[in-house]
Amino acid sequence: MYIKKQRLLTPGPTPLYPPALHAMMRADMHHRTEDFRKVYRACLADLKEVMGTSNDVLMFAASGTGAMDGAVSNLFSKGDKVIVCVAGKFGERWAEIAKAYGLDANVITVPYGQVVKPEQVEAALLAEPATKGVFVQASETSTGAVHDVEAMGRAIAKTGAIFVVDAITGLGTMPLDIDGWGLDVVIGGSQKAFMVPPGLAFLSVSPKAWKLGETSNLPHYYFNLKKEKKSGDAGESSWTPATAMILALGEALVYVKQIGMADLIKNAQMLAQATRAAAGKLGLELFSAASPGSSVTAIKAPAGMDSGVIVKEFRTRFGSIIANGQGTMKGQIFRIAHLGYFDFADLFAMIACLEIILNANGHTVPYGTGVAAAQEVYAQAAVKK
Amino acid sequence: MYIKKQRLLTPGPTPLYPPALHAMMRADMHHRTEDFRKVYRACLADLKEVMGTSNDVLMFAASGTGAMDGAVSNLFSKGDKVIVCVAGKFGERWAEIAKAYGLDANVITVPYGQVVKPEQVEAALLAEPATKGVFVQASETSTGAVHDVEAMGRAIAKTGAIFVVDAITGLGTMPLDIDGWGLDVVIGGSQKAFMVPPGLAFLSVSPKAWKLGETSNLPHYYFNLKKEKKSGDAGESSWTPATAMILALGEALVYVKQIGMADLIKNAQMLAQATRAAAGKLGLELFSAASPGSSVTAIKAPAGMDSGVIVKEFRTRFGSIIANGQGTMKGQIFRIAHLGYFDFADLFAMIACLEIILNANGHTVPYGTGVAAAQEVYAQAAVKK
Numbered sequence: 142m143y144i145k146k147q148r149l150l151t152p153g154p155t156p157l158y159p160p161a162l163h164a165m166m167r168a169d170m171h172h173r174t175e176d177f178r179k180v181y182r183a184c185l186a187d188l189k190e191v192m193g194t195s196n197d198v199l200m201f202a203a204s205g206t207g208a209m210d211g212a213v214s215n216l217f218s219k220g221d222k223v224i225v226c227v228a229g230k231f232g233e234r235w236a237e238i239a240k241a242y243g244l245d246a247n248v249i250t251v252p253y254g255q256v257v258k259p260e261q262v263e264a265a266l267l268a269e270p271a272t273k274g275v276f277v278q279a280s281e282t283s284t285g286a287v288h289d290v291e292a293m294g295r296a297i298a299k300t301g302a303i304f305v306v307d308a309i310t311g312l313g314t315m316p317l318d319i320d321g322w323g324l325d326v327v328i329g330g331s332q333k334a335f336m337v338p339p340g341l342a343f344l345s346v347s348p349k350a351w352k353l354g355e356t357s358n359l360p361h362y363y364f365n366l367k368k369e370k371k372s373g374d375a376g377e378s379s380w381t382p383a384t385a386m387i388l389a390l391g392e393a394l395v396y397v398k399q400i401g402m403a404d405l406i407k408n409a410q411m412l413a414q415a416t417r418a419a420a421g422k423l424g425l426e427l428f429s430a431a432s433p434g435s436s437v438t439a440i441k442a443p444a445g446m447d448s449g450v451i452v453k454e455f456r457t458r459f460g461s462i463i464a465n466g467q468g469t470m471k472g473q474i475f476r477i478a479h480l481g482y483f484d485f486a487d488l489f490a491m492i493a494c495l496e497i498i499l500n501a502n503g504h505t506v507p508y509g510t511g512v513a514a515a516q517e518v519y520a521q522a523a524v525k526k
Numbered sequence: 527m528y529i530k531k532q533r534l535l536t537p538g539p540t541p542l543y544p545p546a547l548h549a550m551m552r553a554d555m556h557h558r559t560e561d562f563r564k565v566y567r568a569c570l571a572d573l574k575e576v577m578g579t580s581n582d583v584l585m586f587a588a589s590g591t592g593a594m595d596g597a598v599s600n601l602f603s604k605g606d607k608v609i610v611c612v613a614g615k616f617g618e619r620w621a622e623i624a625k626a627y628g629l630d631a632n633v634i635t636v637p638y639g640q641v642v643k644p645e646q647v648e649a650a651l652l653a654e655p656a657t658k659g660v661f662v663q664a665s666e667t668s669t670g671a672v673h674d675v676e677a678m679g680r681a682i683a684k685t686g687a688i689f690v691v692d693a694i695t696g697l698g699t700m701p702l703d704i705d706g707w708g709l710d711v712v713i714g715g716s717q718k719a720f721m722v723p724p725g726l727a728f729l730s731v732s733p734k735a736w737k738l739g740e741t742s743n744l745p746h747y748y749f750n751l752k753k754e755k756k757s758g759d760a761g762e763s764s765w766t767p768a769t770a771m772i773l774a775l776g777e778a779l780v781y782v783k784q785i786g787m788a789d790l791i792k793n794a795q796m797l798a799q800a801t802r803a804a805a806g807k808l809g810l811e812l813f814s815a816a817s818p819g820s821s822v823t824a825i826k827a828p829a830g831m832d833s834g835v836i837v838k839e840f841r842t843r844f845g846s847i848i849a850n851g852q853g854t855m856k857g858q859i860f861r862i863a864h865l866g867y868f869d870f871a872d873l874f875a876m877i878a879c880l881e882i883i884l885n886a887n888g889h890t891v892p893y894g895t896g897v898a899a900a901q902e903v904y905a906q907a908a909v910k911k
Contacts, residue, residue: 142784142785142786142789143785143789143792143793143796143869143870144785144790144793144867144868144869145869146541146867146869146871146872148871156531166551399527400527400528400529401527404527404528405529407528408528408529411528459869459870459871460869460871461871482529482531483529484528484529484530484531484844484845485528485844485879486531486533486844486845486846486875486876486878486879487531487875489874489875489878489879489897490871490872490874490875490878491871493871493874493875493878493897493900493901494870494871494874496901497901497904497905500905501905507898508894508897508898508901508902508905509893509894509895509896509897509898509901510894510898511894512874512878512893512894512897512898513892513893513894513895513897515878516878516881516882516893516894517893519882520882520885520886520893
């Protein structure tokens with residue numbers, strides 16, 4: 142047996158920012174005190190700042206799916222016509238939630254690895270002017286592809302529909318001009334680019350979305366956006382907050398602000414670019430070649446090799462956890478994440494390990510060549526600071 | 527600004543084993559309780575087991591230097607004739623301690639990067655049969671060189687002298703048959719291969735060393751080996767113990783036993799071998815080519831490049847802390863550590879970073895070639911488990 146450090150290299154949970162973890166040790170405080178209200182207020186204000194929006198930002202003790210649920214149950218009404226863009230497992234989740242609440246969904250499905258085009262959304266909006274909402278993933282984590290939410294948002298803004306964007310892996314990995322592009326609801330989670338464990342979901346809500354919510358008739362209790370907004374304004378959460386998680390997020394947000402959201406995004410973009418360069422050099426094909434995002438890069442296993450073997454050997458040989466494909470993509474692709482607390486040294490190591498695993502399983506590549514492709518990307522970006 | 531994770535890649539402190547760190551959180555216990563005695567007893571027993579000795583093992587809240595001090599002040603007497611092997615900064619420390627306590631030291635000095643030969647020690651012992659002790663570093667951390675303590679030990683065992691070995695970076699990086707080779711006193715520290723922060727020193731003491739100590743007339747108080755032995759037998763320390771540190775060490779020792787001391791040593795040896803291969807491929811010279819150890823590899827900076835530039839750019843570009851040379855070696859060499867909680871992924875990353883730094887500072891090397899040399903070592907060792 143030799144030393145293998147467990148490295149969490151999945152697109153969520155993502156590697157944890159150590160000072161944020163240490164902050165969880167400060168959780169022996171009561172949540173209905175001014176001490177905690179300070180922390181909670183700072184969290185909401187910092188989220189708003191790094192998301193770069195003037196919309197309200199609310200937070201829940203929940204996974205990202207909770208905020209998706211709440212966005213539907215608080216803003217829509219039974220039988221509302223909506224458009225759901227499905228380009229992967231998380232698009233399918235939007236369709237499931239819409240169905241669970243009895244919305245009348247026009248589901249636009251594209252094959253895994255591809256994305257729904259803004260023109261498809263425009264056409265669907267034209268075909269049904271009574272559409273109340275459009276649901277999409279900014280970044281579809283299951284395939285690594287990104288939607289053109291800017292073009293979609295600008296088109297939707299001209300209609301009566303609101304644009305509900307799951308940006309759980311989009312925030313911090315791609316530019317999202319929430320106010321400028323008309324992204325009415327933008328959903329994020331703690332365990333992605335925000336570098337802390339799972340357990341917190343947050344969402345921004347535009348005036349247009351609040352307006353639609355006024356007539357909502359769907360039942361909900363825990364996920365009560367209006368109540369949560371009022372509580373948040375008072376520096377509190379409606380229900381008992383996940384104090385340790387909020388302390389962690391608060392600490393991580395200080396770091397995110399220090400780096401700057403623009404540079405955090407660039408960091409992910411550079412790592413993704415370097416990963417694509419390495420994959421190409423190693424003769425591997427990208428799963429979402431047309432619109433690869435920077436939160437995660439999905440790579441096809443070489444012909445005849447199960448991607449599960451790659452995932453397994455990352456664990457057994459190097460203690461590292463990378464992601465397999467989900468659903469029917471399982472066995473076909475593996476996914477290397479870039480979002481949040483990832484750096485170039487992580488990537489160099491990961492690619493060197495990948496080269497070893499490929500060689501050991503019949504896909505012969507010269508050692509160091511994938512690493513070299515990634516190093517070139519680093520050098521050309523002239524990254525120093 | 528982009529993400530740079532702080533990686534501690536120095537030959538002490540070394541990277542920390544996370545469960546050991548978490549164990550420090552359990553320090554709200556009193557040290558004079560059966561609960562803590564259990565922890566303390568387990569620590570001493572596990573240290574004895576992984577050191578592989580039947581000698582007594584004692585522990586102090588101190589840095590390794592404290593145990594070196596205690597070995598001298600408890601076992602020797604004023605004016606005792608001793609031999610001190612000096613092959614670097616830590617050999618010089620033995621000479622300073624011997625001087626501080628008024629021993630009559632025959633200091634055998636070799637240039638930095640070289641080691642004292644067993645024959646030199648044998649000759650000195652022959653020349654002075656009244657010699658009471660021989661002091662050496664198993665691994666001289668400042669140069670990366672290792673002494674042949676087996677041959678020295680076998681020679682010293684035939685005389686009346688005791689053999690006092692600073693194995694602070696030797697333990698866990700090189701085989702040390704304490705009982706078989708006659709290593710009368712072997713000193714270790716928590717912040718080396720034992721994967722926890724600095725703060726604890728321990729040493730094994732042979733019957734021959736205890737015997738010599740019976741006539742010792744040097745003053746000491748805190749470092750009282752006899753008193754500490756008695757306390758340890760009762761599952762306690764004489765003075766207030768560093769409880770959090772001991773909880774951490776206890777946890778790390780469980781992991782070391784799980785890996786096995788032999789495999790922990792092999793881990794360091796493989797990493798050192800891979801580092802030497804990479805350095806060679808990158809046209810870099812080893813500082814201690816004749817007897818390189820596996821705790822740390824000292825590499826000469828390319829001609830015309832200050833090694834401080836390499837150390838600085840590891841920090842500024844990649845957030846990683848590597849060691850410069852010490853004393854007159856500063857600026858000439860840099861040191862890459864392998865001891866304790868280091869793995870191949872760490873090394874691949876470190877070499878990729880080094881290649882970038884070399885290229886950026888005028889020493890042109892093809893990207894990925896050093897990494898490839900290290901990958902070859904991994905592959906040839908057929909490491910999988």
